[in-house]
Amino acid sequence: MPANADFLRTLKLQNPIIQAPLAGGGDTPELVAAVSNAGGLGFIGAGYLSPDQIAQVANSVKAKTTRPFGINLFAPSDPVSPTIPPEVAIRRVAAYFSELGLPAPAFPAGPAFSFSDQLKAALETGASAFSFTFGVLPSEAMQALKQKGIFVLGTATTVNEAIELEKAGVDAVVVQGSEAGGHRGTFQGDFSSSMIGTISLVPQVVDAVRIPVIASGGIMDGRGIAAALALGASAVQLGTAFLTCKESGIPEAYREAILNAMEDQTRITRAFSGRPARGIVNRFMTEVESNDAGEAILPFPLQNALTRPLRTAAAKNGRAEFLSLWAGQGLRMARRQSAAELVARLVVETDAVIRQLQETRSHESLPSKSGAASN
Amino acid sequence: MPANADFLRTLKLQNPIIQAPLAGGGDTPELVAAVSNAGGLGFIGAGYLSPDQIAQVANSVKAKTTRPFGINLFAPSDPVSPTIPPEVAIRRVAAYFSELGLPAPAFPAGPAFSFSDQLKAALETGASAFSFTFGVLPSEAMQALKQKGIFVLGTATTVNEAIELEKAGVDAVVVQGSEAGGHRGTFQGDFSSSMIGTISLVPQVVDAVRIPVIASGGIMDGRGIAAALALGASAVQLGTAFLTCKESGIPEAYREAILNAMEDQTRITRAFSGRPARGIVNRFMTEVESNDAGEAILPFPLQNALTRPLRTAAAKNGRAEFLSLWAGQGLRMARRQSAAELVARLVVETDAVIRQLQETRSHESLPSKSGAASN
16 A cells, blocks of 8 residues: 555554544544554544543553554634624524423533643643644644654645645645535635645645645545545545444444435535534534524534534434534445454555556556657 | 546547537637547537537547547526526626626527537537536437447536436446536536535446546646546546647636636636536626625526627636636646647656556555554
């Protein structure tokens, strides 16, 4: 399985396969450890975790693997104020709370911990890699990570974001194509102009930066991995493919939704969290966005905190219509399997795809080359 | 250069490279013939051409090449009625007409010829391939093409569209990823749920149909071609890459816009034609869509006919702000070159990418495989 050998060596990986951080329940310690044990890089999505939880989850991962793993946080952002009267957003979702027998929704409290608290905890986990989304890290944070010898990955959705991340000193950049499930990593300009497909975005970033590029967005199998490597990526990051693995911690109703949905049944929504994210279209998304076109949605992370009790109750009750069903556009390729089976399959498939490309090339290269040369 | 050998043999191609039909001036006879002479498949975009023009353009192509070429039409659709009072749309664009010194815009007349007139002409051109967009062909049209031994390609933007085209008897399907420039080929449901990235869409279509799949959308160089072949495509179709070739007939202002634009500077618009299409954001697009959010835009082809005099005058005067600057998301990879140079470069690059994948694989396959097997 080909890849940038330096990149693999630095991170002590056997396969250029990264499990996307799946903040919100997907990436259990079992999943993270299974991916790392299979020679890939498991990632803890810790954006919503307290410092104590970060330590606990990392300890649990380390009890299951001695291989490298990564940890992901959201880049710090300025505190947000509601852009609409909070009562409007609260009123908009109240009926769903009552439908699930929950107390009326309340104005969400901010998190009880800061980014620097989280980072301090992350630095002590023994993670080999640290990735972040939604911005650029403050330089003190970058320095603290480098001093620990941690490999740092930023997340970009445009060429200019990748360039800015490289300038800030990241060791590699995860390029998020428009196909990707979950939150858009966009931090410059409007998200809608940053919806670039992976097949276009990856080579343009590769041409613009010197650091390794990790492709993400819509990659589900060995064909997608071989394609990403052909585009110049050093590795790939897969999220949706890992969500249906047996070690993933998502509710069964969410897993079923992924296994049954088609490639054209996702869209970008702000309804759950206040930040644009791709998920399978469901009742909550449709109804909250209808008519008022987002006028009843608080900015991130307020909307996320507002809807959390609803999503937690929906998970318990198997009510997919109220869950944030984050998923990418490769849905028809999702399968039920273990993470070890998935990684092994990805490696074998990628090798087979490349071997086949090479074999066809050998058979056809003479006529093809003379065709080109005759002009 | 690898590809489905059967597909190449059937169409007598040396390279699995199709020049996308570029209705509206891009695909001059010089461009079409140059692509075919280079061992690819040049295509005449004849959707807006009269039967006489179809015959003339095809004769001009045949004077320049003896190699196979293709012709593209829009699938026939029911006549449309204005969805808004036509005066609203006319008033919305009137100031631009006056800015260019044109007579006031008028309610557009329908075309003076029918699809079956166009098809009759196309059948007599000697084209080896026929492709269509925006729907499925009537069965009489399919039969007429097959009787002539013409290879028929439909255009799909979702898996279900590809399945419907296969059922209708097409010989191959062009899969249009969300990255693609120009009009969306979507003919089932809303275009916005059909914005699937190429890296996700191609393998899902390949899994669902038995006919060859041609990948299009965001492919600009050998990396993109190798990626498409890895995804399971038998060939690729490139539009934007050919638009900046010297044989292309687009106005210089349009060519300059492509060469200077970045990957995040296109979006989908209905402002020019009434049908969703991807182009470089410019003044006309922004202004016509602002505030009234499309409420002043006629359905296709009425809006297209309404804005045609404006676009024609803008082309003459080098006013890119009034041109429909159709382009895909791979813009940073566009270059000034001849079509022969482009095709030759694509062939060499694709081979190099595949060779490199294969070489890295050979070096790393043992550790990588043992890593997978150890689980």
